[in-house]
Amino acid sequence: MNVLLPDTLPQALELLSQNGDAVPMAGGTDLMVHWHVRPEAHQHTFVDLSRLEALKPLSWTADMLVLGGLTTYWDVIRDERTREEFPLLVDAARQVGAIQIQARGTWAGNIVNASPAADGVPVLMAYDAIVVLESRRGREQVPLDRFYSGYKQMRRRPDELIVAIHVPRRRYSYQVFEKVGSRRAQAIAKVGLAVTRSDAGWRVVAASVAPTIRRCPTVERLLETGAAVASPSDLLPAIAQDVAPIDDIRSTAHYRTRVMARLLYHDLRDFWGK
Amino acid sequence: MLRREALAKLTGRERYVDDLPLDDFLWGMTVRSPAPRGRIASVRFGKDIDWSRFVVVDHRDIPGPNVVALIEQDQPVLAAESVRHVHEPVLLLAHRSRAAVRSAARAVEVVVAEEPAALDFRAVPAPAQIQYGKDNVLKHLKIEKGDVERALARAPVVVAGTYETGAQEHVYLETQGMIAYLEGGVLVVKGSMQCPYYVLKALQHALGRDETRVRVIQTPTGGGFGGKEEFPSHIALHAALLALKSGRPVKLIYDRGEDMAATTKRHPALVRHRTGLARDGRLLAQDIEVVIDGGAYVTLSPVVLSRAIIHAAGPYACDNVRITGRAMFTNAVPFGAFRGFGAPQSQFAGERHMDVIARTLGVDPVELRRVNLLKDGQTTATGQVIRDGTDRVAVMERALELARYREKGHEHAGFNATHPTMRRGMGLATFYHGAGFTGGGEAALKSRLRVAGRADGGVEVLSANIEMGQGTLTVFTELAANRLGLEPDDVIIAEADTTRVPNSGPTVASRTTMIVGGLVERACDDLRRRVGLDDASRGQAVKDAIRRWHREHPGEPPIGEAAYERPPGIEWDDKTYRGDAYGAFAWAAYVTEVEVDLRTCGARVIDFVAVQEVGKVLNPTLARGQVQGGVVQGIGWALMEECKWQQGAMANNQLTNYLIPTSDDVPPVRVAFVENPYPHGAGGAKGLGELPIDGPAPAVVNAVARATGTDPRAIPVTPERLMELMENAVRG
Known part of the structure; x- marks a missing residue:
């Protein structure tokens, strides 16, 4: 195992540009889960970001919340203002693992781990978050809902680091986060759902029902157009357009689809057209 | 009273088997079957590894019969010609480095010529799946009372139903683990277990050693729930075989994945x-x-x-x-x-x-x-x-x-x-x-227990029943202290070391308090009589008498004993149930x-x-x-x-x-x-x-x-x- 310990962001970016297959390490919580059963991972070069103090704080500007590349779930849970303006971030953060994981795990790490069952990604996506990537060649911004291209596939080059996540400040008239696991805490989502409504319109984001976390444009359109929905099964055709759940060790495609329909139907009861 | 081991556990000072200091030892690892049934065609050792640096044990290294002694003598310590289940142990490896032994285990390929496996216990096995008796039935039992057919025929209502329960994993906090080493000619095996004498018996049988050359010691056990009743005999034998072959101490600790995959569960x-x-x-x-x-x-x-x-x-x-x-x-x-x-x-x-x-x-x-x-x-x-x-x-x-x-x-x-x-x-x-x-089981166990008087007037309870989180140490302390009128601090519970404690039976079957606890009480009574007191004597009188005994018999502590006696009026016929x-x-x-x-x-x-x-x-x-x-x-x-x-x-x-x-x-x-x-x-x-x-x-x-x-x-x-x-x- 080879661990590189940059002191500054430029150093980190330099190391990433020199070591094409190096793995950036933030909180390390996803790496550690599989550490002892994936010995092949031990051969990697890791770039430990823990000294990059500048990436740690979260901050506010006039029109957005800025999460740093190393901002943790706990940082968000502790932030009064986030709780008021982006309560789903706090809801989701509280459902990640246990407190120890919440204290170490980072939002950027959650994004690049690219798990279809992530807890942090759906709420960020429902708030139209923008991923800020930086490399020695410069910065680029990618909307989170266009960041993934397939299972564990994403628009991040190996030399790039997520240095910030921008969350635009808006007035939300509706927002909800649902996580369905096989138990009430410390579980991996079998179905996740983040729904928001603002001047920008409805956002419906689903987790654990497709190869990536993704928005559900067909369901969003039903909400925008006030289409008549009289039961959960009325939503099934739209859901089938938007997601592609599978049977796996945690659940079944049938269950995932039905639960998604029921959560959407019951949670949004006041908004479906009659 | 404060739970005996509470502070050690709360402060993290309790030492489980993996925490024990051990000098110059090797890490053990088990190579297992990839197939549910078949002949072992070959065992291939990866070419990228210098195998001369590893201790390698297979079934040919077992000094005695290749059997883990239990009810039937059917389960091998290490598979020889064939395997009967996925994860069946085939080979053992040891090396100074845990990482090295882990990668080495992955570099061994057990090649199995597969045969038809029986995987659904509810289905009637096909002829090619029969592997035990005529019908794969390990055991038939029957209880009969009255005349069921007649009563069913006459009953105004008959309700039928079929029910199923799944397997369950124990999830003891501490996974299975053992260490083994030689102390002179004596093989010492220490680890997490519920039944030190089961482990002793299994070691004696397969290693061909009498009890003077094997010593089993239970270490503080982080949960058992039955999972450490019979399984520890396997891992104890594996650690022992590696220690005997290498002449070095060996530590064999399962990680959670291996423990969940390869050890027992509740019967579906x-x-x-x-x-x-x-x-x-x-x-x-x-x-x-x-x-x-x-x-x-x-x-x-x-x-x-x-x-x-x-x-x-x-x-x-x-x-x-x-x-x-x-x-x-x-x-x-x-x-x-x-x-x-x-x-x-x-x-x-x-x-x-x-x-x-x-x-x-x-x-x-x-x-x-x-x-x-x-x-x-x-x-x-x-x-x-x-x-x-x-x-x-x-x-x-x-x-x-x-x-x-x-x-x-x-x-x-x-x-x-x-x-x-x-x-x-x-x-x-x-x-x-x-x-x-069940039935005549307790009588057959013939459990024995001792309570010894110590030079300071206190007592020591010597039993093979162990603490695994359920409170044995505390309950035995209370029982002895109450029986003799002593303070809890006057009572110590001996480490479950088979060279010191008698066989009071396994720590299973909800028997520890009710049955073995009864032996604690009776051994206390016996001790009191040994030191010349009547049954009413308590407290200071007991301590004084024990001290006096020590002065009069230096080096020979007074010992009270008790053996299981079946309560009157209990009858059981194992043939007719x-x-x-x-x-x-x-x-x-x-x-x-x-x-x-x-x-x-x-x-x-x-x-x-x-x-x-x-x-x-x-x-x-x-x-x-x-x-x-x-x-x-x-x-x-x-x-x-x-x-x-x-x-x-x-x-x-x-x-x-x-x-x-x-x-x-x-x-x-x-x-x-x-x-x-x-x-x-x-x-x-x-x-x-x-x-x-x-x-x-x-x-x-x-x-x-x-x-x-x-x-x-x-x-x-x-x-x-x-x-x-x-x-x-x-x-x-």
Whole structure:
């Protein structure tokens, strides 16, 4: 195992540009889960970001919340203002693992781990978050809902680091986060759902029902157009357009689809057209 | 008093086997079968590794018979020509570096010429799958009372039902682990275990050593639940073989993945009931068939089956009972001891069936139980006359009252009619658990125990029964201190070291307090007599007499002894399965309230009341803890703990995918005891450890059935399964 310990962001970016297959390490919580059963991972070069103090704080500007590349779930849970303006971030953060994981795990790490069952990604996506990537060649911004291209596939080059996540400040008239696991805490989502409504319109984001976390444009359109929905099964055709759940060790495609329909139907009861 | 080992555990100072200092040792690792059945065609060693730097052990290195001695001598220490299950141990490796031995184990390929495996214990095996006897049946057992066929033919109503229970993983916090080394000519094996003398016997047998050349020491054990009853003999033998071959100390510690994949679990079971009833619900005939999955070797399956069938008829009076049991051979990783030992499986079926009967007859489940619960003077299925003075109906009434069962029933009717997405229901189970070894088992064990007087006037209890979190150290301390009028600090409990402690039997079967605790008391009495005191002497008089003895007999401490004696009037016939199956039964009624979310089909237990009669409660804190722990384990088994099988081995062998309840998944468990001292148990106590795992699953599933109008027959009732049941109910 080879661990590189940059002191500054430029150093980190330099190391990433020199070591094409190096793995950036933030909180390390996803790496550690599989550490002892994936010995092949031990051969990697890791770039430990823990000294990059500048990436740690979260901050506010006039029109957005800025999460740093190393901002943790706990940082968000502790932030009064986030709780008021982006309560789903706090809801989701509280459902990640246990407190120890919440204290170490980072939002950027959650994004690049690219798990279809992530807890942090759906709420960020429902708030139209923008991923800020930086490399020695410069910065680029990618909307989170266009960041993934397939299972564990994403628009991040190996030399790039997520240095910030921008969350635009808006007035939300509706927002909800649902996580369905096989138990009430410390579980991996079998179905996740983040729904928001603002001047920008409805956002419906689903987790654990497709190869990536993704928005559900067909369901969003039903909400925008006030289409008549009289039961959960009325939503099934739209859901089938938007997601592609599978049977796996945690659940079944049938269950995932039905639960998604029921959560959407019951949670949004006041908004479906009659 | 403060729990004996509480501070060491709270402060992290307790040293489990993996924490023990060990000089110049090797890490051991096990190479296992990739296939469920077949001939070992070859074992290939990877070319990139310098194998001369590893200690390699296979079946040819075993000095004695290649057998892990238990009920049948059928299970090899290391597979020789063939394998019978995935993860069967084939080869052992050791090296100074844990990382090196891990990668080396992955570089060994066991090539198996596969043969047809039997993987479903419920199916009749095809001829090519037969591997044990004529029909793959490891054990047949039968209980008969009265004339079942005649009674069924005459019964006004007959209700039939089939029920299934899944395997369960123990999830002890400390995984299996052993160290082994030579001390002169003596092989020392230390580790996490419930039964030091089982390990000793297995080592002696396979290594061809007498007891003067083997020493087994139990280390502080982080949970067992039966998982450390028979399995530690395997890992002890493996560590010992590596230590003998290398001449160096060897440490063999399973990580969680290996532990979950390769060690025993609770036996899956299928139970069929056919019950003849009078119109008012009185039981006229019970015809019960119990089938359990034994896995690829006999292990303890015959005795698990025995306990399963003895408990299958429930705590009810019925004149005509037939219970047949079969333990099936399959090519699954062998199943083994787990808290309850067959009784949770057969009582899940029995108590679920009681609610199915109630629904079929249109009677109240409470009334159905009330008319059938055993009254003093009536007999169990084996013909054991129950006459202990416990009012079993009163135990049930107490639980119903504490849970507000009837009021809640009315509240739920209103709630369920109006709530858009939630449904609530109450569930009840009445059940029992026999303590100690079955039938003549305790007499055959011939348990012995000693209490020695120390030079300072205090005493030392020498027993092979161990602490694994359940409180043995504390209870034995209290029993000895109370018996002799000493302070708890005057009592020490000896380390369970087979060169020092006599064989007081295994720490299993809810026997430690009731039976071995009785030996503690009697050995204290014997000690008092040895030092010349009468039975009334207590406290300072005892200490003075012990000190005097030491002055008069330097180097020869006074020793009190006790050996098990069968309580008077207990008779058991193992051939006919008639008689007194247990010295005592503990009785219980559990009531639970469950809430089901119609959106997710997830069931959540929101209230739990556990009332039991366990004789005299010796230590209320420990007793409550045992009940609460058992209830949580039972809720997990009922609702979420599910082994996913692939070729007879667990595919979800991680704690991220095999989920046990968190504190947020269970309500406060409200515990109450009805006390009715048992004259032959220590301090009036009956066995308690296993009782609380028997009742939660049927109580919870009965409540789920009530809340949702479904009829679940198999556990775990996962949300996925409940969704299917609810959809089918709507369609049907």
